[in-house]
Amino acid sequence: PHRTELYEDPPLGCWPIVYSPDYNITFMGLEKLHPFDAGKWGKIINFLKEEKLIADDLIVQAREATDEDLLVVHTRRYLNKLKWSFVVATITEIPPVAFLPNFIVQRKVLKPLRTQTGGTIMAGKLAVDRGWAINVGGGFHHCSSDKGGGFCAYADITLAIKFLFERVQGVSRATIIDLDAHQGNGHERDFMDDPRVYIMDAYNRYIYPGDGFAKCAIKRKVELEWGTEDTEYLQKVQTHVEGALNEFKPDIIVYNAGTDILDGDPLGGLAISPQGIVKRDEVVFRAARSRGVPVLMVTSGGYQKRTARIIADSILNLHSLGLLGRQQPACALGSPSLDQMVRDSAKDFGNL
Numbered sequence: 001p002h003r004t005e006l007y008e009d010p011p012l013g014c015w016p017i018v019y020s021p022d023y024n025i026t027f028m029g030l031e032k033l034h035p036f037d038a039g040k041w042g043k044i045i046n047f048l049k050e051e052k053l054i055a056d057d058l059i060v061q062a063r064e065a066t067d068e069d070l071l072v073v074h075t076r077r078y079l080n081k082l083k084w085s086f087v088v089a090t091i092t093e094i095p096p097v098a099f100l101p102n103f104i105v106q107r108k109v110l111k112p113l114r115t116q117t118g119g120t121i122m123a124g125k126l127a128v129d130r131g132w133a134i135n136v137g138g139g140f141h142h143c144s145s146d147k148g149g150g151f152c153a154y155a156d157i158t159l160a161i162k163f164l165f166e167r168v169q170g171v172s173r174a175t176i177i178d179l180d181a182h183q184g185n186g187h188e189r190d191f192m193d194d195p196r197v198y199i200m201d202a203y204n205r206y207i208y209p210g211d212g213f214a215k216c217a218i219k220r221k222v223e224l225e226w227g228t229e230d231t232e233y234l235q236k237v238q239t240h241v242e243g244a245l246n247e248f249k250p251d252i253i254v255y256n257a258g259t260d261i262l263d264g265d266p267l268g269g270l271a272i273s274p275q276g277i278v279k280r281d282e283v284v285f286r287a288a289r290s291r292g293v294p295v296l297m298v299t300s301g302g303y304q305k306r307t308a309r310i311i312a313d314s315i316l317n318l319h320s321l322g323l324l325g326r327q328q329p330a331c332a333l334g335s336p337s338l339d340q341m342v343r344d345s346a347k348d349f350g351n352l
Contacts (some may be wrong), residue, residue, distance in 0.1 A: 001071035002068050007167060009129075010060040014278045016126040016133035017054060017315075018119040019045050020062035023137045027108040030096055040308040041116075041137045044299070046204070047312030053319060060126065062119030062135070064111060065154065071192065072166070073158045078146040080151065091148035095306070110153060114138070117156040120298055124160035127252060127296040128168055132324060134315065135264065139256045139300025142209060143182035150182065150208060151301075157254055158190040159199065160296065164252055172196055174240060175293075177241060177284055180258025180300045181268030185214035194218045197250040200240055204228075204269045220244050226269050230239060230276035237280055241287045253288050253295045257281055259302030259310055267303050274310045281314045285323040 025038035037043075048054045068080060081087045085105045089098035097105055116137035126133035140152030148154070157176060164171040176191075178184035178201040189209070191197040202222035215221065218239050224233070245253075259277055260268035272280070281297070288295035299311055318324050 004066075004069055004121075004163075005063055006065065006069060006118050007125050010122075010126070012340060013058065014060050015054055015058050016059045016060065016123065016130040017048075017136065018062050018123045018133065019136040020066070020115050020119065022115040023062070023112055023119070025109060025112045025154050027104075030094060037305055037307065038301070040302065040311075041299070043308035044136050044315075047309055048315060051312070051316055053316060060122060062122060062137075064115045064117050065118035065121060065159070069118065070114070070154060072162050073145050073155050075146045078148075082106075082148075088153065091143075091153050092151055100262060109285065113153045116140075117154040117159060120156035120160045120296070121163050123296050123298070124164050124252065124254075125168060125201060127294040128164065130294075131252065132285070132295050132297075134297045134299075136299060136311075139258060139298035141180060141256055141300060142182070143184050143186040144189040147186075147189075151185075152186060155186050155190060157184070157187045157256065159300065160330060161187075161252070162189075165196065168314070171251040171344070173248070173250045174198070174252045174254060175200065175244060176254045176256065177203070177244065178256040178258075179237065179261070179280060179284070180256050181260040181265065181270050182258070182301060183209055183211060183214065184256060185209045185211035188214035188217035192212065198244060198250065200244040202237060202240065207267065207269055219248070224270060227271045229271050230273055230279075231271055233270070234276060234279055234283065238283050241284055245287055245291060245293070249291075250293055253284075253293050255281075255284050255288075255295055255297045256300045257284075257297050257311075257314075258300035259304075259307040260300075260305060262302065262307060262310065265303050268301070273304070274313070277310050278314045278317050282317060282323070285318050289323050 023041040086098040119135040120138035122134040123135040138156045140151035143152035143155040176199045183203045201222040206221035261270045261272040263271040
């Protein structure tokens with residue numbers, strides 16, 4: 001396999017939380033034409049800094065995925081298509097992008113998405129090394145090797161898994177737990193005939209993408225009704241996450257933690273409370289950590305201004321419960337106070 005900078009080891013003192021300021025899309029207000037909060041990734045990091053959970057030099061800086069990295073999954077034909085602004089406008093659902101010169105589209109729209117994609121690939125290896133990792137961006141689950149859509153221009157989930165299969169010894173089975181409100185048809189198409197990948201997907205059955213062909217790849221399908229609320233949702237997530245992990249023993253779990261399930265989301269159509277989202281993430285991390293399976297979390301969709309705060313709260317909750325520690329059964333993990341952790345030297349951060 002080709003050499004990639006994405007797999008260079010970050011300093012040991014870093015938390016396996018991956019981010020770059022380059023994630024955020026800001027360009028003449030164009031980003032406001034899409035319901036997505038294109039600055040949500042930076043806001044998550046700012047909330048975590050305010051709570052003293054992290055500092056700039058303690059997180060892993062994401063690097064942009066190169067063409068060579070992307071070609072591990074994508075066809076050259078597809079990457080060439082992105083050189084047409086109107087194609088990118090269609091994929092990102094921001095029509096005026098069609099009228100911009102492509103060099104601007106590459107720099108202002110695609111580079112942030114390529115950097116988030118690099119972040120997911122990096123987080124895959126970090127998760128295996130450290131037991132868990134969170135890419136504050138990524139989760140572009142509507143993109144497959146030769147087709148983008150739904151704001152997703154690169155198949156970061158497929159890429160992270162294929163990188164692990166090709167380059168990390170002992171990783172030959174993966175489970176995708178996709179809990180974004182939308183069906184994850186991109187990775188489903190990519191892994192359609194791959195017995196090494198088990199997909200669980202819980203989504204609103206009535207909304208985009210409604211990809212019947214891709215549904216054939218889902219091993220555990222949880223189709224939700226409009227307006228599903230916390231109690232029913234959490235019970236289904238708990239049952240099916242446990243069921244999925246009992247049915248197939250993976251070497252890595254990729255958790256697509258979309259927050260578009262939040263009540264009031266203009267696209268998701270579900271009615272989960274902020275507390276419900278925090279609880280959901282906890283269910284997934286408990287299931288993974290208690291089995292000693294590394295977990296990589298990506299943040300995916302979420303179309304309201306308050307989602308950044310909820311994601312930050314969820315990460316703080318996972319930390320306070322001791323679920324963000326070294327690889328060992330979750331029940332054995334003590335939970336030092338945040339203050340205590342901040343006081344501990346950077347050396348100790350490396351041992352988390």
